[in-house]
Amino acid sequence: MVAGLTTMVEVEHVSYAVGRARILHDVSVRFQPRKLNVLLGPNGAGKSTLLKIATGLLTPTAGLVRYMLPQGARALDTFPVDALARTRAVLSQHVEVAFPLAVEDVVLMGRYPHYGRTPTARDLEIVAAALDLVGMTDFRGRVYPTLSGGEQQKVQLARVLAQIWNEGESPRGQKCLFLDEPTSNLDVHYQLHLLEIARGLRDVDCTVIAVLHDLNMALQHGDAFFLLDGGRVVLETEDATTIPRDLLERVFRVRADRAVDSETGESFWRFRL
Amino acid sequence: MIPRTRRGHAGVYLTLVGLLAASLVLSAAVGAFTFTPARIATLTAQLLGWVPAAPADALDRNVFIQLRLPRVLLAGLTGAVLGVSGTLMQGLFRNPIVEPGLVGTSAGAAFGAAIVFVFGAGTFTRPLGTLAVPVLAFAGAFAATMIVYRLSTAFGKVHVFTLLLAGIAVNAVCGAGTGFLSYIARDPQARNITFWNLGTFTTADWRGVTLVAICFVVCFGWSLRAGKALNALMLGEEEAAYLGIDPRRLVMQLLVANTLMVAVATAMVGVIAFVGLVIPHVLRMLKSSDYTFLLPASALLGAVTMEIIDVVARLIIPPAELPIGIITAVVGAPVFLAILLRQTRQGGAWLQG
Numbered sequence: 001m002v003a004g005l006t007t008m009v010e011v012e013h014v015s016y017a018v019g020r021a022r023i024l025h026d027v028s029v030r031f032q033p034r035k036l037n038v039l040l041g042p043n044g045a046g047k048s049t050l051l052k053i054a055t056g057l058l059t060p061t062a063g064l065v066r067y068m069l070p071q072g073a074r075a076l077d078t079f080p081v082d083a084l085a086r087t088r089a090v091l092s093q094h095v096e097v098a099f100p101l102a103v104e105d106v107v108l109m110g111r112y113p114h115y116g117r118t119p120t121a122r123d124l125e126i127v128a129a130a131l132d133l134v135g136m137t138d139f140r141g142r143v144y145p146t147l148s149g150g151e152q153q154k155v156q157l158a159r160v161l162a163q164i165w166n167e168g169e170s171p172r173g174q175k176c177l178f179l180d181e182p183t184s185n186l187d188v189h190y191q192l193h194l195l196e197i198a199r200g201l202r203d204v205d206c207t208v209i210a211v212l213h214d215l216n217m218a219l220q221h222g223d224a225f226f227l228l229d230g231g232r233v234v235l236e237t238e239d240a241t242t243i244p245r246d247l248l249e250r251v252f253r254v255r256a257d258r259a260v261d262s263e264t265g266e267s268f269w270r271f272r273l
Numbered sequence: 274m275i276p277r278t279r280r281g282h283a284g285v286y287l288t289l290v291g292l293l294a295a296s297l298v299l300s301a302a303v304g305a306f307t308f309t310p311a312r313i314a315t316l317t318a319q320l321l322g323w324v325p326a327a328p329a330d331a332l333d334r335n336v337f338i339q340l341r342l343p344r345v346l347l348a349g350l351t352g353a354v355l356g357v358s359g360t361l362m363q364g365l366f367r368n369p370i371v372e373p374g375l376v377g378t379s380a381g382a383a384f385g386a387a388i389v390f391v392f393g394a395g396t397f398t399r400p401l402g403t404l405a406v407p408v409l410a411f412a413g414a415f416a417a418t419m420i421v422y423r424l425s426t427a428f429g430k431v432h433v434f435t436l437l438l439a440g441i442a443v444n445a446v447c448g449a450g451t452g453f454l455s456y457i458a459r460d461p462q463a464r465n466i467t468f469w470n471l472g473t474f475t476t477a478d479w480r481g482v483t484l485v486a487i488c489f490v491v492c493f494g495w496s497l498r499a500g501k502a503l504n505a506l507m508l509g510e511e512e513a514a515y516l517g518i519d520p521r522r523l524v525m526q527l528l529v530a531n532t533l534m535v536a537v538a539t540a541m542v543g544v545i546a547f548v549g550l551v552i553p554h555v556l557r558m559l560k561s562s563d564y565t566f567l568l569p570a571s572a573l574l575g576a577v578t579m580e581i582i583d584v585v586a587r588l589i590i591p592p593a594e595l596p597i598g599i600i601t602a603v604v605g606a607p608v609f610l611a612i613l614l615r616q617t618r619q620g621g622a623w624l625q626g
Contacts, residue, residue, distance in 0.1 A: 092512065
């Protein structure tokens with residue numbers, strides 16, 4: 001039974017170097033199933049590299065990545081690419097397309113790993129459901145390059161959701177969604193909407209692993225936090241309130257103050273140089 | 274159930290097949306000898322052995338079978354090759370202005386083939402026998418295409434300016450090489466190179482038709498399986514990789530398939546530019562950028578277009594024939610400029626790749 005598993009993606013002693021530059025030093029983290037795992041850290045800390053290694057896009061110089069699936073652990077180097085594509089999906093910062101492609105066709109690409117020559121009725125249902133979930137049903141016939149940045153990002157979200165759609169399958173598979181700074185081009189409404197959808201995925205056996213830049217947004221919505229600095233994990237916690245202030249100040253090179261929202265009583269960080 | 278965006282594709286295919294049949298008959302009918310459709314039907318039936326060959330038809334049959342028919346088929350096949358090639362290259366380079374003439378594939382093939390024409394069968398090409406021309410054409414085309422591809426796709430993105438400039442440079446080098454060869458060549462060869470540099474179907478024979486047909490069927494059949502992967506590649510190499518596609522392998526396989534059929538066709542008929550650009554562009558405007566549709570449709574539309582161009586080439590200055598490349602350049606270059614202008618006006622996001 002999957003309920004017993006405490007890890008979805010396991011990164012073990014991973015190092016990564018490009019030429020002489022060592023980007024990750026012996027990193028080991030366990031991303032927890034059905035949670036919103038957040039990677040935090042300043043620019044150049046190695047967050048995106050760690051994410052790309054965990055997705056299988058980059059091969060680590062040393063160490064390995066395992067996916068803990070109901071049928072057993074699976075190391076990335078023995079995971080067939082198409083089976084991996086049915087298990088995890090990745091939402092990047094921004095996806096540009098030079099050709100006049102319909103929104104529906106973009107989302108259908110998420111189903112490519114699932115069908116051969118022609119999509120099944122089920123694939124098309126999932127495309128429709130994914131568009132509905134991100135609130136883009138009315139845009140399904142529109143031409144992708146003509147949409148605004150926020151709309152394009154929602155279409156991409158629908159595409160990656162369609163790729164790992166996890167409803168109506170029995171037994172439900174364990175799926176994993178990676179978000180690589182997905183909100184950096186979005187206004188606050190789109191940011192919150194995207195994070196809400198990501199949190200909702202936890203209820204359908206989906207693990208979310210995200211690189212987020214907005215610290216307060218991340219701490220407010222995340223379930224488990226991994227703080228990176230200089231290619232090493234310096235803190236791992238599930239309780240956002242336990243993150244020590246001096247660590248934040250040192251890692252991000254800012255002055256940090258804890259403030260309390262007078263209306264909601266929630267605490268948040270206020271930063272200055 | 275068919276997705277909304279897929280509806281009507283069958284209609285396009287049917288229309289194109291109808292047009293192809295009509296253009297084949299037209300192309301078979303027109304020329305120094307005119308054959309009526311009824312005559313074409315009789316002669317084809319005799320060729321296929323459906324009806325006994327009448328001795329009275331011997332001359333007609335000879336002209337039709339040895340001259341006209343290979344020419345018609347070679348034109349159609351070349352059009353299909355160039356149409357599919359344009360589609361494939363635009364998919365691989367993720368840009369709608371790419372075609373075999375632009376990135377040096379055709380010029381490289383021409384250079385390779387010219388080496389064989391000038392130095393002849395008795396030299397280092399002897400072990401290759403009659404395949405020397407296509408083999409060297411492929412070598413030249415592949416080298417030229419790889420140089421341009423490598424230069425323009427550094428860091429996983431396509432840099433359009435690098436692509437255009439690398440294309441210009443590679444085309445110039447290959448053009449200079451071909452020019453040098455025709456300069457040192459003795460007269461009949463030199464005239465051949467010049468004429469063949471502009472594209473011609475006058476030298477069509479059954480051997481050429483067979484060779485191009487085999488390469489086309491193999492390479493086109495192979496590339497048909499890549500429709501979905503090319504679609505995914507529109508999102509970029511990383512996104513395609515996340516969808517379970519190995520972009521490096523895909524690109525290499527398709528570059529080989531594409532170069533092979535273009536090189537062999539070019540070795541037979543010479544350089545014909547702009548067809549590979551215009552065909553996919555028209556289909557994109559008509560219908561969609563979906564490669565599972567574009568690949569078969571561009572083969573059909575390419576064949577139809579080339580038949581019509583060849584008919585025009587035969588009719589425009591009788592009894593002489595206009596080189597094919599002149600007509601395609603006159604029609605294609607303005608289309609190229611129009612695409613460039615429209616894309617630049619749209620903000621040029623694609624210019625940065």
